[in-house]
Amino acid sequence: MVYLNGNFIAKNKASIPVMDRGFLFGDGVYEVIPVYQGKIFRLSAHLKRLQKSLDSVKIPNPHIENEWLAIFNQLLTYAETGNQSLYLQITRGVDICRKHSFDVLTPTVYIEANPLIPKTKQMLEQGFSAITQSDIRWSRCDIKATSLLANTLYAQTAKEHQVEEVILHRETIITEGATSNVFMLKNGTLHTHPTGVNILSGITRDLALESAQACDLTIEESSFNINALINADEVWISSSTREIMPITQINGQTVNDGKVGQYWACVYTHYQRLKND
Numbered sequence: 662m663v664y665l666n667g668n669f670i671a672k673n674k675a676s677i678p679v680m681d682r683g684f685l686f687g688d689g690v691y692e693v694i695p696v697y698q699g700k701i702f703r704l705s706a707h708l709k710r711l712q713k714s715l716d717s718v719k720i721p722n723p724h725i726e727n728e729w730l731a732i733f734n735q736l737l738t739y740a741e742t743g744n745q746s747l748y749l750q751i752t753r754g755v756d757i758c759r760k761h762s763f764d765v766l767t768p769t770v771y772i773e774a775n776p777l778i779p780k781t782k783q784m785l786e787q788g789f790s791a792i793t794q795s796d797i798r799w800s801r802c803d804i805k806a807t808s809l810l811a812n813t814l815y816a817q818t819a820k821e822h823q824v825e826e827v828i829l830h831r832e833t834i835i836t837e838g839a840t841s842n843v844f845m846l847k848n849g850t851l852h853t854h855p856t857g858v859n860i861l862s863g864i865t866r867d868l869a870l871e872s873a874q875a876c877d878l879t880i881e882e883s884s885f886n887i888n889a890l891i892n893a894d895e896v897w898i899s900s901s902t903r904e905i906m907p908i909t910q911i912n913g914q915t916v917n918d919g920k921v922g923q924y925w926a927c928v929y930t931h932y933q934r935l936k937n938d
């Protein structure tokens with residue numbers, strides 16, 4: 662079952678008109694929200710970011726928080742038991758003809774729930790590989806926009822290179838991953854790119870920083886370059902579905918001799934606690 666514009670229907674029965682601006686232009690925004698043991702994780706933070714994305718592209722928010730919660734909970738009653746990830750997409754709506762400019766339309770709302778199976782600690786302890794590539798995205802990466810052409814190309818590149826993530830850089834400065842935020846640990850200080858237009862301010866990023874603080878790390882939200890990344894003591898990426906994941910190989914070179922670091926183990930433990938709060 663999925664949710665589409667007020668109705669709960671079978672996924673193969675859900676369809677949108679071709680004049681939907683989400684289809685024509687990728688004119689919409691989205692959120693991905695984890696659900697652990699039936700509890701929606703960090704709902705307010707996700708809805709706050711959704712509001713920010715909607716405001717940035719001038720799409721009215723069709724629901725207040727309690728309405729969103731009621732829709733999510735209803736949808737989750739149709740889902741299998743176990744952890745879930747909610748995918749919520751709001752497009753500007755259906756236009757009369759295809760034109761770039763827009764009038765006020767009724768937004769299209771689509772939500773689906775999918776099983777969320779985070780990697781086990783044992784799997785994470787093996788470490789993951791990444792490659793770096795130039796960041797070709799636009800200058801409003803803070804908006805969680807559905808227009809993800811660059812990101813799909815990066816995902817395909819990652820697949821072709823059999824790596825977990827493509828880590829992006831503008832000039833030599835590391836911004837974030839194609840679908841994650843990036844952290845670099847050196848001499849007890851954790852560095853991550855500051856929030857702003859060049860990265861998506863990840864909900865997990867905030868939680869990773871909170872976890873890092875609990876593990877007595879000094880935090881610097883400041884930019885760092887590719888060289889620093891490759892010579893780091895530890896590198897992690899974070900996202901709602903991956904949680905906090907250790908990267909032990911970048912561009913074929915090992916980080917920390919290819920071993921998962923002790924601070925990652927500490928933040929992992931803290932993050933698991935936050936999930937169960």
Ligand code: PLP
Nearest residue numbers: 840841842861863864865900901
């Ligand atoms: N940065 C980008 C480009 C992303 O696509 C994502 C998640 O999909 C993130 C960062 C991490 O955001 P969050 O932790 O809210 O999932």
